Amino acid sequence: MKISEKGIIENYPLRELTTFKIGGPARYFAEVCDEHEILDAIAFAKDRELEIFTLGGGSNLLVSDEGFPGLVIHNKMTGLEAGLDNDCAIVAAKAGHDWDDFTKFCAEKNWQGAECLAGIPGTVGAAPVQNIGAYGQSAENIIEEVRAIDLKTAARSVFSTRECCFGYRQSIFNTTAAGRYIITGVTFRLAPAGCPTITHRDLKQRFSSAKDATIAQVRDAVIEIRNAKGLLVLEGYNRLNSAGSFFKNPAVSRDCFERIEKTVRDLGGCDSWCWPQASGEVKISAACLIQTAGFTRGYREGNVGISPHHTLALVNYGNATACDVINFAKMVQERVREKFGITLQPEVQRIGPLPGLVD
Ligand SMILES: Cc1cc2nc3c(=O)[nH]c(=O)nc-3n(C[C@H](O)[C@H](O)[C@H](O)COP(=O)(O)OP(=O)(O)OC[C@H]3O[C@@H](n4cnc5c(N)ncnc54)[C@H](O)[C@@H]3O)c2cc1C
Numbered sequence: 001m002k003i004s005e006k007g008i009i010e011n012y013p014l015r016e017l018t019t020f021k022i023g024g025p026a027r028y029f030a031e032v033c034d035e036h037e038i039l040d041a042i043a044f045a046k047d048r049e050l051e052i053f054t055l056g057g058g059s060n061l062l063v064s065d066e067g068f069p070g071l072v073i074h075n076k077m078t079g080l081e082a083g084l085d086n087d088c089a090i091v092a093a094k095a096g097h098d099w100d101d102f103t104k105f106c107a108e109k110n111w112q113g114a115e116c117l118a119g120i121p122g123t124v125g126a127a128p129v130q131n132i133g134a135y136g137q138s139a140e141n142i143i144e145e146v147r148a149i150d151l152k153t154a155a156r157s158v159f160s161t162r163e164c165c166f167g168y169r170q171s172i173f174n175t176t177a178a179g180r181y182i183i184t185g186v187t188f189r190l191a192p193a194g195c196p197t198i199t200h201r202d203l204k205q206r207f208s209s210a211k212d213a214t215i216a217q218v219r220d221a222v223i224e225i226r227n228a229k230g231l232l233v234l235e236g237y238n239r240l241n242s243a244g245s246f247f248k249n250p251a252v253s254r255d256c257f258e259r260i261e262k263t264v265r266d267l268g269g270c271d272s273w274c275w276p277q278a279s280g281e282v283k284i285s286a287a288c289l290i291q292t293a294g295f296t297r298g299y300r301e302g303n304v305g306i307s308p309h310h311t312l313a314l315v316n317y318g319n320a321t322a323c324d325v326i327n328f329a330k331m332v333q334e335r336v337r338e339k340f341g342i343t344l345q346p347e348v349q350r351i352g353p354l355p356g357l358v359d
Pocket of ligand 1: 058096121126129231349
């Protein structure tokens with residue numbers, strides 16, 4: 001490793017900065033703690049015509065074995081500022097702040113809206129990118145605005161919730177404007193002393209109604225449930241090296257769903273695996289399709305396999321390479337396509353040169 005001007009490091013290893021623990025080095029790497037440092041890093045990349053990649057907690061990433069040939073900007077801007085605005089609680093969080101710490105802060109204040117999103121690894125700045133969601137809540141429901149810097153022009157922008165165009169695991173930041181902005185901060189609007197969200201079946205099994213539970217109790221329950229599924233990357237909890245759900249849950253037309261439903265039923269069925277959408281489509285559990293296609297939890301080929309606790313998480317059991325993971329994921333994709341005629345879309349972001357997965 002060599003440190004060049006403005007603290008930019010050459011050939012910086014990325015593996016340990018990801019939860020998969022896979023991947024080669026960044027050609028250039030900059031840790032940024034404020035907007036000035038971001039602007040310096042952008043200027044550095046512009047001078048050398050380098051592509052920029054923004055890294056948060058590395059929990060939704062598969063980095064190529066060859067690494068990334070451009071500049072990786074690691075967002076380390078942290079801090080929360082909170083206040084009350086009429087009947088709402090407002091939290092302005094810097095993008096590098098730990099997401100779970102933000103949800104803990106809200107639970108301690110008894111502010112409703114983020115309790116079911118507890119324990120999701122990563123940073124605040126990545127939350128709008130794929131509109132993170134879990135256990136009945138999504139980031140889009142509490143995001144008020146997103147502040148960002150354009151990586152090409154270095155201009156500052158502020159996006160309202162509407163302008164972010166949120167959808168299931170989707171926003172402009174991973175579609176139409178993918179890779180264009182570095183998010184510097186997010187403002188959230190929460191409900192002081194609101195009733196916790198208890199809509200997910202795992203939470204309904206624990207609490208008979210939202211009135212019987214506090215925000216803090218629901219947060220604790222979510223952490224416990226996630227722990228049982230091996231979906232925590234917190235200090236003091238056992239962890240597997242994964243990037244969480246590797247594939248998204250597909251949404252299909254009613255006709256397509258009826259065809260798939262028959263195959264699922266003929267092959268033994270799944271519990272709670274489909275959710276009709278307002279659009280008329282039906283969202284289907286990718287985990288159910290993967291299981292029904294013959295992959296059981298714990299199924300493993302060499303260093304890569306399916307988590308023993310959670311069918312959607314692919315795990316690096318040792319020294320897996322990014323290629324090993326891609327080959328395993330392709331096999332799962334192909335088997336599901338053969339059985340059901342649909343292609344699972346990866347949820348995990350991939351960076352650097354990698355053999356193709358169908359997107
Ligand atoms: C065990 C486990 C469980 C998980 N459970 C869930 C879950 O329940 N629900 C869920 O939705 N996700 C889940 N995830 C996925 C992951 O935690 C989220 O996607 C998270 O928001 C990623 O945050 P990060 O900071 O680690 O982002 P990274 O992995 O570092 O980056 C992910 C993407 O966001 C971009 N990005 C990151 N920061 C910024 C920024 N400041 N500005 C612009 N772009 C940025 C990156 O460029 C990249 O494209 C899980 C992952 C793991 C490992």
